[in-house]
Amino acid sequence: MHERIKQSFGKQGLMETLKAKLTEIKRGQVKITCKFSEALTQQHGFFHAGVVTSIVDSACGYAALTMMPDNAEVLTIEFKINFMKPAKTDKLIAIGKVLQSGKTLTVCEGYIYDSKEEKLIAKMTATMIAIQQ
Amino acid sequence: MHERIKQSFGKQGLMETLKAKLTEIKRGQVKITCKFSEALTQQHGFFHAGVVTSIVDSACGYAALTMMPDNAEVLTIEFKINFMKPAKTDKLIAIGKVLQSGKTLTVCEGYIYDSKEEKLIAKMTATMIAIQQ
Amino acid sequence: MHERIKQSFGKQGLMETLKAKLTEIKRGQVKITCKFSEALTQQHGFFHAGVVTSIVDSACGYAALTMMPDNAEVLTIEFKINFMKPAKTDKLIAIGKVLQSGKTLTVCEGYIYDSKEEKLIAKMTATMIAIQQ
Amino acid sequence: MHERIKQSFGKQGLMETLKAKLTEIKRGQVKITCKFSEALTQQHGFFHAGVVTSIVDSACGYAALTMMPDNAEVLTIEFKINFMKPAKTDKLIAIGKVLQSGKTLTVCEGYIYDSKEEKLIAKMTATMIAIQQ
Numbered sequence: 001m002h003e004r005i006k007q008s009f010g011k012q013g014l015m016e017t018l019k020a021k022l023t024e025i026k027r028g029q030v031k032i033t034c035k036f037s038e039a040l041t042q043q044h045g046f047f048h049a050g051v052v053t054s055i056v057d058s059a060c061g062y063a064a065l066t067m068m069p070d071n072a073e074v075l076t077i078e079f080k081i082n083f084m085k086p087a088k089t090d091k092l093i094a095i096g097k098v099l100q101s102g103k104t105l106t107v108c109e110g111y112i113y114d115s116k117e118e119k120l121i122a123k124m125t126a127t128m129i130a131i132q133q
Numbered sequence: 134m135h136e137r138i139k140q141s142f143g144k145q146g147l148m149e150t151l152k153a154k155l156t157e158i159k160r161g162q163v164k165i166t167c168k169f170s171e172a173l174t175q176q177h178g179f180f181h182a183g184v185v186t187s188i189v190d191s192a193c194g195y196a197a198l199t200m201m202p203d204n205a206e207v208l209t210i211e212f213k214i215n216f217m218k219p220a221k222t223d224k225l226i227a228i229g230k231v232l233q234s235g236k237t238l239t240v241c242e243g244y245i246y247d248s249k250e251e252k253l254i255a256k257m258t259a260t261m262i263a264i265q266q
Numbered sequence: 267m268h269e270r271i272k273q274s275f276g277k278q279g280l281m282e283t284l285k286a287k288l289t290e291i292k293r294g295q296v297k298i299t300c301k302f303s304e305a306l307t308q309q310h311g312f313f314h315a316g317v318v319t320s321i322v323d324s325a326c327g328y329a330a331l332t333m334m335p336d337n338a339e340v341l342t343i344e345f346k347i348n349f350m351k352p353a354k355t356d357k358l359i360a361i362g363k364v365l366q367s368g369k370t371l372t373v374c375e376g377y378i379y380d381s382k383e384e385k386l387i388a389k390m391t392a393t394m395i396a397i398q399q
Numbered sequence: 400m401h402e403r404i405k406q407s408f409g410k411q412g413l414m415e416t417l418k419a420k421l422t423e424i425k426r427g428q429v430k431i432t433c434k435f436s437e438a439l440t441q442q443h444g445f446f447h448a449g450v451v452t453s454i455v456d457s458a459c460g461y462a463a464l465t466m467m468p469d470n471a472e473v474l475t476i477e478f479k480i481n482f483m484k485p486a487k488t489d490k491l492i493a494i495g496k497v498l499q500s501g502k503t504l505t506v507c508e509g510y511i512y513d514s515k516e517e518k519l520i521a522k523m524t525a526t527m528i529a530i531q532q
Contacts, residue, residue, distance in 0.1 A: 008176040009176075011174075011175075011176040011177075011178075012174060012175050012176050012181060013170075013171045013172050013173055013174035013175075013181070014172070014173050014174060014175065014181035014183055014184060015181075016172070017150060017172040017173065037146075038146045039146050039147070039149070039150040040146055040147050040150065041144075041145060041146035041147060042144075042145050042146075042147065043141040043142075043144040043145050044144075045144075048145060048146070048147035048148075048187060049187075049190050049209050050147055050151075050183060050184075050186055050187020050188070050190055050191070051147060051183075051187070053183055053186045053187070053190070054181060054182075054183020054184070054186070054187065055183070057182050057183055057186070058183070075216070076182050076216055077215065077216060078213065078214060078215040078216065079213070079214060080211065080212070080213035080214075081211060081212060081213075082210065082211040083208070083209055083210060083211060
């Protein structure tokens, strides 16, 4: 599973564009980090909400995949995210965690922290679907 | 207002990284487009959900800003997005529309279409807040 | 289908408790109304958000069901609702509309209006799943 | 604050209609329970999603209020809820918890459990606003 997730992550052109890194994969939980750069900003010079969302969506998707059968693919059906603090940090840490996994649907929670993993910048709830290949 | 939005958009490093373009600004509605490139993909070679989300969030934010006083800034409080069709197109078209504008809060709806503006790829509902400078 | 939906609605104890009425069923759209009473209030004497949500969730669910095969049942996976104006009216009108229907999943939009269908009180986006019996 | 919340809860006609009870108030957390009755069902005889939503929305609102100034009122701006298991229990237990509290906005998480507080039936994320009276 680890190998499959690493390979899949490696194929995501956007993750390379954002220079995001897959730093942890365990059953039900995946962590992705992303260093600050001016290429990733909104108009005030902080991380753009879109970067925050992109990496936490990927973290939730792969967390869901860790609970699915080997031949399954995962797709995001929908998510909701609350932005609670400015994304003003030198590195974003996104953690996706499975809250409920079923045969078809998986519900994940995503957390975005600052580089010290102390300040909760945003919180996501995502619904994922398993696609049998 | 048009000038302010163009300048603000120009300061978003992420929009330049995604090569997104601001193509329409009118009262209560803003359109942003983004051409396909391999730098923007998920693992199956389509647009990553994060790109879809980034540009429609920006479109909603600027749509909200068109209804706010001149000295206001806009921040995204939260949004929810449903992905309805694969983002398999040569260009994404994101449209942000104001559904309800108040003194403090503005609710927007965001639509992501394919390049012909025929296929609805995703739908967002976003809550924005006006920050007085 | 009309008959099935009426029977199903009739079995919802909550709809009777709220004295909600099913007033329109057409392909992809269902309308439910609910008259004001003190039994349905929040602390300021208007309709409770829970009443608004209950009837628009039912309207979305049945709207989804109109697009599903005859032997399917519908379940709400998740929804998000924005409350835009106080629910201060003598009758709530809830309209559920199908935005996208698929074999497994259906995305609906729900609207809650005042008794004149002029003021948009709340807006829902809901994801429904078809369960084959 | 406890007294204010009890009085406010007492004024919610809907909570009486649902026979919901306010069973815990502490700083940042409120618990509301609701016994099963046929008056609260959906078409399969379980608790209606609307009942689940009504009591967890109230729990989140009052949890937010525990963190606000004494003269503030609380309103729900929006929420999102995922239904994860059938609401098949003799009593619902709803817990609202503050995730982030600010001067204007408060983000809460709501949990709905079965009567043993073991099975997580649904999960809510809600945004509340403080209204100065």
